[in-house]
Amino acid sequence: RPHFVTGVKVQLEMQALWQQFDQLGTEMIVTKAGRRMFPTFQVHISGMDPAADYVLLMDFIPVDDKRYRYAFHSSSWLVAARADVATPGRMHFHPDSPAKGSQWMKQTVSFDALKLTNNLLDDNGHMILNSMHRYQPRFHVVYVDPRQDSQLHAHRNFCTFSFPETRFIAVTAYQNHRITQLKIASNPFAKGFRTTDPDDWPVTYLLAFIHNDDYPPSHSVFGTPTGHFNIENIFFF
Amino acid sequence: RPHFVTGVKVQLEMQALWQQFDQLGTEMIVTKAGRRMFPTFQVHISGMDPAADYVLLMDFIPVDDKRYRYAFHSSSWLVAARADVATPGRMHFHPDSPAKGSQWMKQTVSFDALKLTNNLLDDNGHMILNSMHRYQPRFHVVYVDPRQDSQLHAHRNFCTFSFPETRFIAVTAYQNHRITQLKIASNPFAKGFRTTDPDDWPVTYLLAFIHNDDYPPSHSVFGTPTGHFNIENIFFF
DNA sequence: AGATTACCACCTAGGTGCAAAGGT
DNA sequence: ACCTTTGCACCTAGGTGGTAATCT
Numbered sequence A, B: 001r002p003h004f005v006t007g008v009k010v011q012l013e014m015q016a017l018w019q020q021f022d023q024l025g026t027e028m029i030v031t032k033a034g035r036r037m038f039p040t041f042q043v044h045i046s047g048m049d050p051a052a053d054y055v056l057l058m059d060f061i062p063v064d065d066k067r068y069r070y071a072f073h074s075s076s077w078l079v080a081a082r083a084d085v086a087t088p089g090r091m092h093f094h095p096d097s098p099a100k101g102s103q104w105m106k107q108t109v110s111f112d113a114l115k116l117t118n119n120l121l122d123d124n125g126h127m128i129l130n131s132m133h134r135y136q137p138r139f140h141v142v143y144v145d146p147r148q149d150s151q152l153h154a155h156r157n158f159c160t161f162s163f164p165e166t167r168f169i170a171v172t173a174y175q176n177h178r179i180t181q182l183k184i185a186s187n188p189f190a191k192g193f194r195t196t197d198p199d200d201w202p203v204t205y206l207l208a209f210i211h212n213d214d215y216p217p218s219h220s221v222f223g224t225p226t227g228h229f230n231i232e233n234i235f236f237f
Numbered sequence C: 001a002g003a004t005t006a007c008c009a010c011c012t013a014g015g016t017g018c019a020a021a022g023g024t
Numbered sequence D: 001a002c003c004t005t006t007g008c009a010c011c012t013a014g015g016t017g018g019t020a021a022t023c024t
Helices: A015-024 A101-105 A150-156 A177-186 A188-193 A231-235 B015-024 B101-105 B150-156 B177-186 B188-193 B231-235
Strands: A009-012 A027-029 A042-046 A053-062 A066-071 A076-082 A115-117 A134-143 A158-162 A168-171 B009-012 B027-029 B042-046 B053-062 B066-071 B076-082 B115-117 B134-143 B158-162 B168-171
Touching: A009 A015, A015 A177, A042 A101, A053 A101, A177 A188, B009 B015, B015 B177, B042 B101, B053 B101, B177 B188
Parallel strands: A027 A168, B027 B168
Antiparallel strands: A009 A042, A053 A134, A066 A076, A134 A158, A134 A168, B009 B042, B053 B134, B066 B076, B134 B158, B134 B168
16 A cells, blocks of 8 residues: 555645735744744645545745845845855644544644744744745655554655745845735734725735635645655654 | 553642632533633643553543532522433543653643533533533543554553542532632633732632642642543443 | 844734623 | 523733844
8 A cells, every 4th residue: 555645635725815925025024932924834635545644744945045135225135145054954743743634634734833933043843044045835744654664665655745936035024015014914913003994005915815706716726746855854854 | 561551640730729619619610602611620640651642531420410509698509409411421532632651741731622511502522511510520541552452452441530629510600709709819811800909819819829839749649540431431422 | 234133012812700681 | 589691891822013222
């Protein structure tokens, strides 16, 4: 009974919102104490073996070897330098892991507990990122093989999904004012900063998906499996 | 390798507070939407096999076959009638179940998500109790036996703990005013009802354990295992 | 100058007992 | 009479970006 992950399909939730941010150049705040992502990374999963155990993880890989800076006069991102030294990448286990395929598939899987930090010495299990660097979130589905010789088949028990629209630049303070306004318009916790008169909001900042008849999308949009990786990469780096 | 639960020891947390309530006659609010218990049922566990999987559960059994009423003039509980028809008892699985013994033992296990309701048609998974009836909370440790013939050994894989000081009468509104005042004095969420001047509080309502040098207690106080019960009782009643 | 930090007012989300109203 | 329900003000707990101070 091989290939427990080959049929797995993953659909990104809130894709319209992610795309709206991506068009402006998504920024995510990093703080010493740890900051949640917004939008939250959420997926809908299908094609798992309902009775099998799976572990779900996320990590963040550098998109390139660059350090960026924001040019306010031109409202654009510029390459500032070569990337700073990368810290060893951490893995974030979804707190419900491990769980049966039936559990993961019956409702949206949300990584709302995940936090981003720029503290290299963080001991709260947050994801350590370099500010002013660009990252690609990755999502991993790991089949928990109960067999004794499971390590022999480990390379078959993983599957990785990357959604290009979830890329972002880590920042300690927002640079692009349009990103700030879209965050304020769409994040319920930032309601205190909204203009009292909704008519004042530029159309760009309104959430198209709220009034979009095609939400959720009628056509499924799947992430692209980016190939397998070694089990050592997950547990020891 | 039999008897995975025989060595398990369970210590009730906040025992001094429980005893303070018990001396007055603990009351727990039940509502249609579900109400949390206060104090929260919390335990510290030792003696598990760190590598074995356990499921932790709670249920509530009637202390007697009586329905009570409160006599305000004498400030005491009286027997009002025979008990109303008992609803099929539900089991509350600790949301972290199943988990390894090492996980359960490394910190306090808290049942703060558990809610009590008087709604016989509740479909939120809350514990259904009859108001004005008296109950004894029970705590169950279940070893998850990976063997195929696990049902043959099921009677050995359970252990039940009852703490007499956690007994209570379910109510829709507090009857004993001293219970109300102790709840207000000790539950952080009821701080809005506290007298602004702490010096006004009767000594009885002060939380002895806060200034008690013996907190947490230096002597361990264990619950009394109340014997084994059949696996069918847990999963099918 | 550019990037980071600490503190803040303002939210969301939900746990309290109270008081008045409703039910049987 | 006795018990239950509902709406409420007042909390806890924690997620927002703004702002001013601080670091390098």
